Amino acid sequence: MRRALLFAACLVAASPATAAAHHVVSESGVAWVEPVSVVEVEASASSFDHGGSRRGSWSAITPSLELALDERFSVSARAPIAMIMFDDGRGVVGLGDVEFAAKARLFASTHGGLIASAGLGVELPTGVVEDALGGGHVELTPFVAASSQVSSRVLFTGLLSARLSLPDPDAPDTSDEPVEQDERLAHGSVLSPHAPQEIFLRLGVSYVIEGAGYVTLGADAVAPFADPSRGPLHARGELGVLPTEDLRVAFGLDAPVLGEQRHGLRGRLSVAWMW
Numbered sequence: 001m002r003r004a005l006l007f008a009a010c011l012v013a014a015s016p017a018t019a020a021a022h023h024v025v026s027e028s029g030v031a032w033v034e035p036v037s038v039v040e041v042e043a044s045a046s047s048f049d050h051g052g053s054r055r056g057s058w059s060a061i062t063p064s065l066e067l068a069l070d071e072r073f074s075v076s077a078r079a080p081i082a083m084i085m086f087d088d089g090r091g092v093v094g095l096g097d098v099e100f101a102a103k104a105r106l107f108a109s110t111h112g113g114l115i116a117s118a119g120l121g122v123e124l125p126t127g128v129v130e131d132a133l134g135g136g137h138v139e140l141t142p143f144v145a146a147s148s149q150v151s152s153r154v155l156f157t158g159l160l161s162a163r164l165s166l167p168d169p170d171a172p173d174t175s176d177e178p179v180e181q182d183e184r185l186a187h188g189s190v191l192s193p194h195a196p197q198e199i200f201l202r203l204g205v206s207y208v209i210e211g212a213g214y215v216t217l218g219a220d221a222v223a224p225f226a227d228p229s230r231g232p233l234h235a236r237g238e239l240g241v242l243p244t245e246d247l248r249v250a251f252g253l254d255a256p257v258l259g260e261q262r263h264g265l266r267g268r269l270s271v272a273w274m275w
Contacts, residue, residue, distance in 0.1 A: 023112035029248030035074030040272035047264035135188030195224035232259035
């Protein structure tokens with residue numbers, strides 16, 4: 001069982017002395033690769049065009065919380081609250097699909113030069129499907145995250161995950177039917193459309209000024225099981241500042257580059273408190 005293997009792997013994690021090490025990736029707020037305690041609120045907005053009546057724009061406020069149970073384990077939750085405005089004049093406001101996750105640190109070098117963690121996320125169908133707020137199914141997301149600090153100011157991060165939508169037992173079996181080229185692979189909420197099964201990869205490189213902030217450039221790539229060539233590629237950029245040692249403010253942009261477009265230019269503004 002994948003989840004059992006992930007938790008068993010934590011038994012070979014770094015010693016307690018490593019927990020006090022200097023981990024720029026977490027302390028700067030570039031990415032919380034290892035288990036940490038942080039509360040974050042993100043405001044985001046974008047446009048969408050999924051054909052037919054599913055055209056318009058959305059904005060969302062997403063509070064999230066990750067709680068480190070110790071230096072090796074954490075649990076987290078996030079719940080988007082969105083307003084969707086359709087081009088035909090309709091408008092809805094409501095809760096999207098809520099997500100929960102557990103994460104275990106697999107390895108951390110003494111000075112944070114290499115950190116690796118793994119975990120499992122679960123998305124619950126709390127959003128209303130008819131309002132484009134939810135996907136209408138449970139989704140599992142096993143993932144592996146890692147960071148590598150190659151110099152005092154340059155940091156690489158990566159995230160690899162699978163997005164696995166659990167089948168609806170009442171839905172007809174269409175697994176043997178061919179995918180038409182004019183049929184979109186992505187489905188579900190316009191906030192986070194996805195194929196029923198797909199691989200997600202995020203890579204980034206950050207320039208960090210400790211105690212001040214960072215700049216990150218990177219990309220997201222998606223490979224749907226049904227047709228990997230149609231998966232989207234997005235360019236990403238983020239600027240983060242640290243007003244205090246435990247507060248991070250970040251502004252980011254995501255832009256579609258190739259593949260099936262799931263959203264237009266997406267803006268993000270977040271505030272996170274770390275402890």
